[in-house]
Amino acid sequence: MYALAWLILTAVLVLIELHTGTFYFLLLAAASILTMITALAGLPILVQCFTFVVAIALMYIFLLPLLRKLIPSTSKSMIPQLSDYLVGQEAFVVQTISPDEAGLVKLHGEIWSAVANEKIEEGNKVIVAEVRVTKLIVTKE
Known part of the structure; x- marks a missing residue:
């Protein structure tokens, strides 16, 4: 009876792991398989x-760090960030930028908020030095 419960728990944990991809639930499923073996051996529920x-505990302490080293993480994306692409690009000022007030620049057909350390008049060409969330830090060309 308990072996069936451990088997169902294993199946549920594997399904959850398929949606998360974190290895946490996979390790829980592996532990429940080991526990299912103890249930099949007829050991009491406390032992299970x-x-x-x-x-x-043993899997999280020893196996998880090993898996993290062997299998590359999806959080370290191989795709470059948008900010990496925008830095160094040319943009045109469409609203004057002054040191104390943001202006607007046009970059690849899109209007961005931009700031600079100096006053840059409308119509000048600028270079994107940095991207901070939705604001460009630009310098005069």
């Missing part, structure tokens, strides 16, 4: 729970 907790 102890096996589950110990298996999880």
Whole structure:
């Protein structure tokens, strides 16, 4: 009876892992498989729970760091950020930029808010030095 419960828990944890891709639920599923083996051996529920907790602890301490090293993380994207692409590009000032007030620049057909350390008049060409969220830091060409 308990073996079936551990098997169902394993299936649920694997399904959750398929949606998250973090290895946390996969390790929980592996621990529940080990616990299912203890249930099939006829050991009491207390021993099964102890096996589950110990298996999880050991996997998180030893196996998870190893998996993190062997399998590349998706959070470290190979795709360059938009800010990497915009830095160094030329833009045209469409509203005067002054040191104490942001202006507007046109970059690749889009209007961006921009700031600079000096006054830059409308119509001048500027270079994007940095991107901060939705604001460009520009310098005079």
